[in-house]
Amino acid sequence: ETGVTQSPTHLIKTRGQQVTLRCSSQSGHNTVSWYQQALGQGPQFIFQYYREEENGRGNFPPRFSGLQFPNYSSELNVNALELDDSALYLCASNLRSVNEQFFGPGTRLTVL
Amino acid sequence: QQQVKQSPQSLIVQKGGISIINCAYENTAFDYFPWYQQFPGKGPALLIAIRPDVSEKKEGRFTISFNKSAKQFSLHIMDSQPGDSATYFCAASSHNTDKLIFGTGTRLQVFP
Numbered sequence: 001e002t003g004v005t006q007s008p009t010h011l012i013k014t015r016g017q018q019v020t021l022r023c024s025s026q027s028g029h030n031t032v033s034w035y036q037q038a039l040g041q042g043p044q045f046i047f048q049y050y051r052e053e054e055n056g057r058g059n060f061p062p063r064f065s066g067l068q069f070p071n072y073s074s075e076l077n078v079n080a081l082e083l084d085d086s087a088l089y090l091c092a093s094n095l096r097s098v099n100e101q102f103f104g105p106g107t108r109l110t111v112l
Numbered sequence: 113q114q115q116v117k118q119s120p121q122s123l124i125v126q127k128g129g130i131s132i133i134n135c136a137y138e139n140t141a142f143d144y145f146p147w148y149q150q151f152p153g154k155g156p157a158l159l160i161a162i163r164p165d166v167s168e169k170k171e172g173r174f175t176i177s178f179n180k181s182a183k184q185f186s187l188h189i190m191d192s193q194p195g196d197s198a199t200y201f202c203a204a205s206s207h208n209t210d211k212l213i214f215g216t217g218t219r220l221q222v223f224p
Contacts, residue, residue, distance in 0.1 A: 006155075031210060033210065041216065042203075042217050045211045045212060045213070048210060056210070090155050094210060096210075099146075099207070099210060100158060100161065103148075103158075105155045106154075
């Protein structure tokens with residue numbers, strides 16, 4: 001059984017740029033959620049994808065967007081990067097209707 | 113109403129001691145309460161979870177106690193070991209969203 005994987009591990013961008021983060025869900029899982037974890041804080045829910053459609057969104061602006069592909073992998077896109085977007089971005093997957101979410105190792109994004 | 117409050121912020125325990133972390137919630141729609149363990153630079157790892165139909169769940173040295181009327185739940189780590197030193201997050205979700213609401217985290221340090 002393959003766990004949740006994320007790429008890249010680390011990323012450095014400058015203000016105003018755009019970034020794409022990638023996630024492969026655990027085998028057998030059809031739902032992917034993205035979370036932002038600022039330093040010293042708990043993860044904050046960004047949005048969730050199921051059947052290639054957004055299925056719930058947290059308190060994040062529209063410049064945070066995502067995709068889910070037929071193989072259940074997912075992308076998180078952030079436009080017009082701001083300094084406060086610097087954080088660990090976590091992807092979690094689960095089987096729909098089963099609450100247990102398993103997290104990937106995260107992508108550390110630094111915005112300068 | 114969506115908050116999960118976690119305490120203490122940090123905890124220092126001697127090897128062999130009991131570590132206790134507490135969480136409280138307000139939203140009565142929550143019906144799934146997991147605990148995650150996170151090491152520096154890693155994603156959160158699911159440790160143990162409970163649903164409101166039971167008051168206690170034990171897995172090895174880890175026990176969740178759940179008090180539905182008080183809307184509180186806690187994690188007990190028995191015989192704490194230096195390898196348990198990590199940040200612990202409680203979380204909550206409801207069956208119709210899968211969205212996890214996290215507490216602010218507890219940094220546990222276990223000294224030999």
